[in-house]
Amino acid sequence: MEEHMEQEIDIRDIFYILLKRIKFLIIIPLLAALISGLVSYFYLTPIYEASTTLMLWKEQTTEVVYQDIQFNRQLVNTYREIAKSRLVAEEAAKRLQMNLTPAELSSMVEVSLVKDTEVISISVTNKNPELASIIANEVAEVFQNQVPLLIKIDNVKVIDKAVPPVSPIAPRPLLNIAVAGVLGFMVAVGLAFLLEYLDDTVKTPDEVHRLLSLNVLGTVPAIEEKN
Structure with missing residues (x-):
């Protein structure tokens, strides 16, 4: 029973970490796929x-x-x-x-x-x-x-006899884009866990409750300095 609870907590923690860095999980794979597509279509010579x-x-x-x-x-x-x-x-x-x-x-x-x-x-x-x-x-x-x-x-x-081919065998833009997207996602996941590991601050009441199992009695709002 305890092992099951620990597994559930671990899964929730992983989901929370990824959700917190959702921008990385979207932007990095898209950026990698975009760069791969541009290179494949405009810079690599067809073979x-x-x-x-x-x-x-x-x-x-x-x-x-x-x-x-x-x-x-x-x-x-x-x-x-x-x-x-x-x-x-x-x-x-x-x-x-x-x-x-x-x-x-x-x-x-x-x-x-x-x-x-x-x-x-x-x-x-x-x-x-x-x-x-x-x-x-x-x-x-x-x-x-x-x-x-x-x-x-x-x-x-x-x-x-050989005849002039119609389509090149390389590069394969769609395959390159797919591979770049997958690799970009893996990099984004790794970066999300690295940043979470390096970040030892507590930013929200939900994190206090989740990490310390304590209820938050009150919060102090941030006050902007006036010139």
């Missing part, structure tokens, strides 16, 4: 991503057998490393003629494997959506040409 997909295949007249599929899947990781190699980056940069170093081009490229398939995805991020698609398609073409030269197997086929 676009274009992707092309390639599939490992084997041109033959007979039916594809299980061994061929397994063989291709074992090669997928090898192909991923080839697509990310300096050799492919250098050749793609040379063909693009855009004053890009192999390192700069490679930093834009991400090669991923579609799980449990023989499909490879080559994605490129760039501030320019059209340039992103051009680089992705060029890297895919260079990669497709290099595979037969490196491992003597010509079994890479483009499924979908």
Whole structure:
């Protein structure tokens, strides 16, 4: 019973502290969300991503057998490393003629494997959506040409060429605003408890009764000084 009463008192105290600092709980999250929105919409540069997909295949007249599929899947990781190699980056940069170093081009490229398939995805991020698609398609073409030269197997086929993306992948203003609002609220709550901890004054009759369990017999009003 006593534990239940103590829990109720603690909850009431917490509610009282937050209610007393309600302005912080409103202003700080709103301010954080507003700043995040302004930065996301007006200061951060949009980043676009274009992707092309390639599939490992084997041109033959007979039916594809299980061994061929397994063989291709074992090669997928090898192909991923080839697509990310300096050799492919250098050749793609040379063909693009855009004053890009192999390192700069490679930093834009991400090669991923579609799980449990023989499909490879080559994605490129760039501030320019059209340039992103051009680089992705060029890297895919260079990669497709290099595979037969490196491992003597010509079994890479483009499924979908990259097209200029319509929407950027970053920044994500709504998500940024939501996260900023939540973080702002957490900061406001922490600030409210910190100020309450540092404030050892009693300001109202209700606080006297709540903290000391004493009834207030009278109060002395504040008197303004006259000039």
